Amino acid sequence: MLVLILGAAGMIGRKLVDRIAAEPKALGQSIDRLTLADAIQPPVPEALKAVSKAVTMDLANAGVAAKLIEDRPDVIFHLAAIVSGEAEADFDKGYTVNLDGTRALFEAIRQQRLKTEYTPRVIFASSIAVFGTPFPEVIGDEFLTAPLTSYGTQKAIAELLLADYSRRGIFDGIGIRLPTICVRPGAPNKAASGFFSNILREPLVGKEAILPVSDTVRHWFASPRSAVGFFLHAATLDTAKIGPRRNLTMPGLSALVSDEIDALRRVAGDKAVALIRREPDPVIERIVAGWATQFDAQRAGDLGFKAEQSFDEILQVHIEDELDGRLA
Amino acid sequence: MLVLILGAAGMIGRKLVDRIAAEPKALGQSIDRLTLADAIQPPVPEALKAVSKAVTMDLANAGVAAKLIEDRPDVIFHLAAIVSGEAEADFDKGYTVNLDGTRALFEAIRQQRLKTEYTPRVIFASSIAVFGTPFPEVIGDEFLTAPLTSYGTQKAIAELLLADYSRRGIFDGIGIRLPTICVRPGAPNKAASGFFSNILREPLVGKEAILPVSDTVRHWFASPRSAVGFFLHAATLDTAKIGPRRNLTMPGLSALVSDEIDALRRVAGDKAVALIRREPDPVIERIVAGWATQFDAQRAGDLGFKAEQSFDEILQVHIEDELDGRLA
Numbered sequence: 231m232l233v234l235i236l237g238a239a240g241m242i243g244r245k246l247v248d249r250i251a252a253e254p255k256a257l258g259q260s261i262d263r264l265t266l267a268d269a270i271q272p273p274v275p276e277a278l279k280a281v282s283k284a285v286t287m288d289l290a291n292a293g294v295a296a297k298l299i300e301d302r303p304d305v306i307f308h309l310a311a312i313v314s315g316e317a318e319a320d321f322d323k324g325y326t327v328n329l330d331g332t333r334a335l336f337e338a339i340r341q342q343r344l345k346t347e348y349t350p351r352v353i354f355a356s357s358i359a360v361f362g363t364p365f366p367e368v369i370g371d372e373f374l375t376a377p378l379t380s381y382g383t384q385k386a387i388a389e390l391l392l393a394d395y396s397r398r399g400i401f402d403g404i405g406i407r408l409p410t411i412c413v414r415p416g417a418p419n420k421a422a423s424g425f426f427s428n429i430l431r432e433p434l435v436g437k438e439a440i441l442p443v444s445d446t447v448r449h450w451f452a453s454p455r456s457a458v459g460f461f462l463h464a465a466t467l468d469t470a471k472i473g474p475r476r477n478l479t480m481p482g483l484s485a486l487v488s489d490e491i492d493a494l495r496r497v498a499g500d501k502a503v504a505l506i507r508r509e510p511d512p513v514i515e516r517i518v519a520g521w522a523t524q525f526d527a528q529r530a531g532d533l534g535f536k537a538e539q540s541f542d543e544i545l546q547v548h549i550e551d552e553l554d555g556r557l558a
Numbered sequence: 559m560l561v562l563i564l565g566a567a568g569m570i571g572r573k574l575v576d577r578i579a580a581e582p583k584a585l586g587q588s589i590d591r592l593t594l595a596d597a598i599q600p601p602v603p604e605a606l607k608a609v610s611k612a613v614t615m616d617l618a619n620a621g622v623a624a625k626l627i628e629d630r631p632d633v634i635f636h637l638a639a640i641v642s643g644e645a646e647a648d649f650d651k652g653y654t655v656n657l658d659g660t661r662a663l664f665e666a667i668r669q670q671r672l673k674t675e676y677t678p679r680v681i682f683a684s685s686i687a688v689f690g691t692p693f694p695e696v697i698g699d700e701f702l703t704a705p706l707t708s709y710g711t712q713k714a715i716a717e718l719l720l721a722d723y724s725r726r727g728i729f730d731g732i733g734i735r736l737p738t739i740c741v742r743p744g745a746p747n748k749a750a751s752g753f754f755s756n757i758l759r760e761p762l763v764g765k766e767a768i769l770p771v772s773d774t775v776r777h778w779f780a781s782p783r784s785a786v787g788f789f790l791h792a793a794t795l796d797t798a799k800i801g802p803r804r805n806l807t808m809p810g811l812s813a814l815v816s817d818e819i820d821a822l823r824r825v826a827g828d829k830a831v832a833l834i835r836r837e838p839d840p841v842i843e844r845i846v847a848g849w850a851t852q853f854d855a856q857r858a859g860d861l862g863f864k865a866e867q868s869f870d871e872i873l874q875v876h877i878e879d880e881l882d883g884r885l886a
Binding site: 321340362366371372373374375376377378380383386387390391393394397398474475 | 649668690694699700701702703704705706708711714715718719721722725726802803
């Protein structure tokens with residue numbers, strides 16, 4: 231089997247590659263060739279060196295998508311994107327990469343198919359940013375996509391293209407609307423959503439973290455391990471069961487900031503919780519107030535996608551995957 | 559005021575131009591320049607000859623949109639499109655005109671705006687084809703856009719772009735999701751929806767018409783006059799009331815084929831109804847079964863958009879506007 235991962239140097243991309251390295255049959259069949267592509271050089275795990283090729287590319291540049299599709303990968307993971315904040319700050323860059331780049335990929339597949347039969351599985355990383363306020367208390371599978379960011383707009387457009395190309399049989403696509411990923415590994419970043427992870431990850435290693443919103447803020451979460459699980463499940467499930475609505479809101483955990491803190495206390499005690507410093511930030515409070523808090527991801531659940539049910543589980547995943555199972 | 563109408567040679571485009579010719583203040587202010595553009599030469603009514611320019615163009619060709627926006631029209635009606643059947647039959651043509659052409663227009667406005675302040679009103683002709691089955695019995699304003707045609711996909715993508723460009727203040731856009739227009743004037747055409755109009759228009763002038771579906775088929779209608787009214791209202795209403803969800807399902811009449819026939823009988827008697835020949839066509843029956851039958855167009859209603867309430871009204875509009883108010 232030939233596999234292509236676009237965005238292989240990103241946080242989820244790297245974890246997806248690591249999982250495939252650890253579980254050679256993660257995609258059902260063994261992998262004959264794995265192409266890892268990203269704007270920066272993607273790392274290649276030792277176990278995959280023999281079958282892998284790392285490519286540095288800009289998907290929106292002319293000919294790049296065609297080149298990547300030339301060897302007709304059977305499974306294509308498309309995780310490459312300009313993130314939310316940058317797509318909002320740089321109009322051209324966001325549309326060029328997130329819309330034109332994605333369309334170039336889909337078109338490259340169509341052009342291959344016009345030569346001889348070819349219908350790859352395409353798994354696309356979408357986002358709950360396709361939704362915009364006002365929301366019902368729980369967002370169901372039939373709620374409109376009315377995004378309030380350019381990033382969300384670009385993801386919603388890519389979803390529509392994916393559904394139409396799939397309906398026409400050009401490829402066999404699935405759009406995966408990711409919850410906010412928590413606990414994100416690595417250094418604290420400036421994303422408005424960063425604090426959800428910071429207030430767990432930093433205290434677990436004895437460091438301070440800033441909480442800019444109130445304890446009663448509710449949001450929608452899944453672990454990085456669940457995100458990888460979504461992509462692998464999407465690559466292997468029977469798509470005949472999905473029907474023409476190819477974009478699926480993934481299951482997740484609807485939880486309060488106080489639920490995060492309670493779970494942290496149970497795992498690491500009051501001294502960890504004491505490292506959370508409350509510094510209300512009205513700008514972040516306002517941004518977060520525009521985000522969805524809860525979904526009824528019934529279709530994805532029925533199709534076998536799974537996420538954590540509590541923040542204790544999410545913390546456990548982080549401790550196992552990032553801290554070698556040990557607390558400091 | 560400067561006005562640009564794209565798609566001015568189409569059925570609705572021509573009626574919009576005729577209405578502006580008949581009511582010089584239809585857009586609130588008097589018109590200093592009116593540019594009528596289409597793929598074929600648009601007709602210019604006598605009353606508008608002094609201020610009008612007719613342009614033959616392909617919006618998707620390089621530089622065409624920029625040229626049209628060069629004189630900075632205050633109001634832009636974008637009705638130019640490849641229709642549903644053709645967009646489904648010709649993948650490239652549909653995406654090139656309906657998606658790339660629309661994006662070229664929006665980008666041309668942004669490029670003008672980057673020079674000096676410019677924020678035109680943009681009214682975009684969308685369609686209920688942005689929705690796809692399965693439907694609830696009545697489709698509300700928060701139902702997802704999951705189209706099942708390439709045409710519907712292209713319209714849904716244009717809607718997302720329009721909302722994002724409007725949110726960013728690049729222009730002041732409104733997307734108008736038109737019901738099926740009935741009674742369409744002119745010769746019977748081969749569109750799958752043609753019979754809804756044919757069974758009224760043809761018998762009214764003593765000609766036979768074919769009904770390929772059962773009397774119990776329900777659908778969603780508005781007259782050509784209402785469609786023109788939607789566009790004019792969208793050009794003049796206070797957009798501050800709309801909020802960021804800029805695409806509106808227009809009001810319409812949910813009616814059965816038997817409601818059409820009953821109205822025809824009331825207006826033109828049994829001899830007109832006898833000209834409807836029943837020839838069930840399983841292909842058309844299947845296509846029509848995938849179409850929406852009823853909407854709760856609450857937002858558009860609250861914003862003052864209006865359509866007919868009965869098929870008697872729709873027939874009356876046709877008799878007044880197409881038959882000089884007289885039956886044969």
